[in-house]
Amino acid sequence: MPTSYTSRNVAVLGLGSSGRAVARLLLGEGARVSVLESAENDALRAEAATLQAEGAQVLLGTEAAEGGFDLGVLSPGIDPQTPLVRHFREANPGAPLLGELEISATLCHAPIVAITGTNGKTTTTQLIDRMFNACGIRSVAAGNIGPALAAKVREAVDVYTVEVSSFQLEAIETFHPSVALWLNFQADHLDRYPDLAAYRAAKLRIFENQTAEDTAIFKLEDALTGLRARTLTFSAYQSGGDLDLRDGVIHFHGKPLLRMAETNLSGLHNAENLMAALAVGVTQGLSFAPMMEALCTYRPLPHRCERVRTFGGVEYINDSKATNLDALEKALLS
Numbered sequence: 001m002p003t004s005y006t007s008r009n010v011a012v013l014g015l016g017s018s019g020r021a022v023a024r025l026l027l028g029e030g031a032r033v034s035v036l037e038s039a040e041n042d043a044l045r046a047e048a049a050t051l052q053a054e055g056a057q058v059l060l061g062t063e064a065a066e067g068g069f070d071l072g073v074l075s076p077g078i079d080p081q082t083p084l085v086r087h088f089r090e091a092n093p094g095a096p097l098l099g100e101l102e103i104s105a106t107l108c109h110a111p112i113v114a115i116t117g118t119n120g121k122t123t124t125t126q127l128i129d130r131m132f133n134a135c136g137i138r139s140v141a142a143g144n145i146g147p148a149l150a151a152k153v154r155e156a157v158d159v160y161t162v163e164v165s166s167f168q169l170e171a172i173e174t175f176h177p178s179v180a181l182w183l184n185f186q187a188d189h190l191d192r193y194p195d196l197a198a199y200r201a202a203k204l205r206i207f208e209n210q211t212a213e214d215t216a217i218f219k220l221e222d223a224l225t226g227l228r229a230r231t232l233t234f235s236a237y238q239s240g241g242d243l244d245l246r247d248g249v250i251h252f253h254g255k256p257l258l259r260m261a262e263t264n265l266s267g268l269h270n271a272e273n274l275m276a277a278l279a280v281g282v283t284q285g286l287s288f289a290p291m292m293e294a295l296c297t298y299r300p301l302p303h304r305c306e307r308v309r310t311f312g313g314v315e316y317i318n319d320s321k322a323t324n325l326d327a328l329e330k331a332l333l334s
Contacts, residue, residue: 007030009068010034012026014035014036014037014084015044015047018148020051022148023051024054024150024151027054034057037064038084040061048060065088066091068091071096072088073097074100075100096173099172100168102174103150104150105175105176111177112159112179113162116183116203118187119269120183120273122144123265123300127273127294127298131291132286133294134290135281139161140157140160141161141162142160142161144164159284166192166203169203180215182216182219183219183276184222204224214230215232215283218234219272220234234272234275236269250271258278
């Protein structure tokens with residue numbers, strides 16, 4: 001995939017935040033950009049007018065089916081089986097259809113640390129981003145966490161800390177994180193995938209382009225094989241990984257590092273999120289003291305095991321971000 005998009009005829013499918021961001025990125029790279037959006041309403045018409053003033057063509061509703069493009073860019077929220085995508089493929093046979101993540105990564109000027117998993121992605125992405133910046137490594141958190149990576153490509157950073165979903169990984173080709181982090185895998189998104197194997201295969205693409213110079217970090221129990229990168233493992237449930245949990249203390253190769261009681265996070269699932277962040281720091285040669293200070297001061301976003309109040313002897317916790325049974329189970333166990 002070339003990293004020059006000058007004068008290329010590019011169709012961006014979807015006028016959501018990801019689509020708008022990659023459209024602007026490609027306009028800045030000299031591409032001829034059209035945005036195709038099958039929906040049509042006042043809000044979209046306003047967004048369309050803004051993008052058109054910046055140099056893009058925007059087609060809404062039934063007008064969105066059009067040919068003449070040599071590249072399509074798919075927003076992650078759009079199912080590849082939708083009529084918009086089918087019409088694009090029919091009208092543009094042979095044109096690659098890649099994701100916003102793929103396009104953005106080809107234009108990144110610094111290494112990428114990519115985080116995926118069924119649960120815990122956003123918390124871990126924030127932990128890593130905060131840890132990097134506390135250690136003097138300029139980082140920006142982007143991707144599935146929001147904003148889109150396309151919106152941050154041109155920022156002055158030393159590393160991009162990118163949350164990636166299976167939807168984004170479906171449409172990669174050369175996406176190559178120097179560190180790929182796999183947090184966990186549980187049943188989810190079966191409205192998008194025919195079975196768990198297809199969902200897992202999409203997630204595993206995070207390792208697809210790594211080499212022996214890169215690092216893959218994953219949960220010990222998942223026992224991932226066939227990876228070309230160096231590996232680090234972690235687990236709060238079993239011993240034998242590079243990082244494990246003993247009596248409420250995270251250890252690295254037997255050395256005690258971080259006491260869970262000193263953080264603002266609780267539960268074994270959050271212990272694993274912290275381990276994963278520390279593992280990333282180890283790959284970058286960061287000092288443990290500033291890493292742990294950053295992790296201890298982190299507070300999770302709202303709706304993630306958020307204590308609301310205690311009333312009548314009952315503690316009420318808002319965990320409305322839990323959108324699958326595994327997340328619910330982990331919250332209850334914590």
